[in-house]
Amino acid sequence: MNNVLSFDYTVPGDDFTRAGEASSDVKHKLKKIGYNPEAIRKVAIAMYEGEINMVIHAGGGNAHVDISPDRVNMVLRDHGPGIENVELAMREGYSTAPEKVRALGFGAGMGLPNIKKYTDSMKIDTEVGKGTTLYMTVLAEHKTAR
């Protein structure tokens, strides 16, 4: 039962329409293998928020997902502008999203706080001018012990 399923995705930065394809695929894979529905929901929301961030703030990037029986690890890496002040970025309502992103229904500054809420652990490695890597983990069984 120690087998880990690994998946890699490229998240294109020039096509907002396709943002979320990777998260959707992971969601389907987890459903297929009968993963805990509560964990699937957390993974889907957290990864989707991360994916959208890569597209709207960083010009796209890569996603690596490891699915283990007890946890899902996600690593989202981009070579965008980086985040100058992570503490500030983590605050509800803080957003640098331009008006055109807001017109699409995003840019409320809720993504990172939401990721924190839905994951069991998250970490942001970022360097201005170099890029950002977002590490997220969702445990298969959390609170909802059977």
Next chain:
Amino acid sequence: MTVKDVIRILDAEVVSEGDLGAEVKTACGSDMMSDVLAFVKDQSVLLTGLTNPQVVRTAEMMDMRCIIFVRGKDPGADVIALAKQKDMTVLKTNHRMFTACGLLYTNGLSGGTFSR
């Protein structure tokens, strides 16, 4: 109520047909997908005035069954194609957001619980 009841109450047009017999109990109305992702918990219907493909993706991530475009807005072919691919019911009503929400609420849909 079922999606079929929603169609009748809102005098809606079916743009993409998913499971019309699906039971729906709760709904939320928003033009901010960020807020839907952050606050919505178990709502199964999304009413919105936005018509970009991320509306379908957001609904998918939240396990919603039905999207309703208000104010008679026409979603593009890309939105319809994505909804069909996800087996998501998409409706279009001429009612404005406030009225559409009010009609559904009066007929028994609730706002459900929100997570904070």
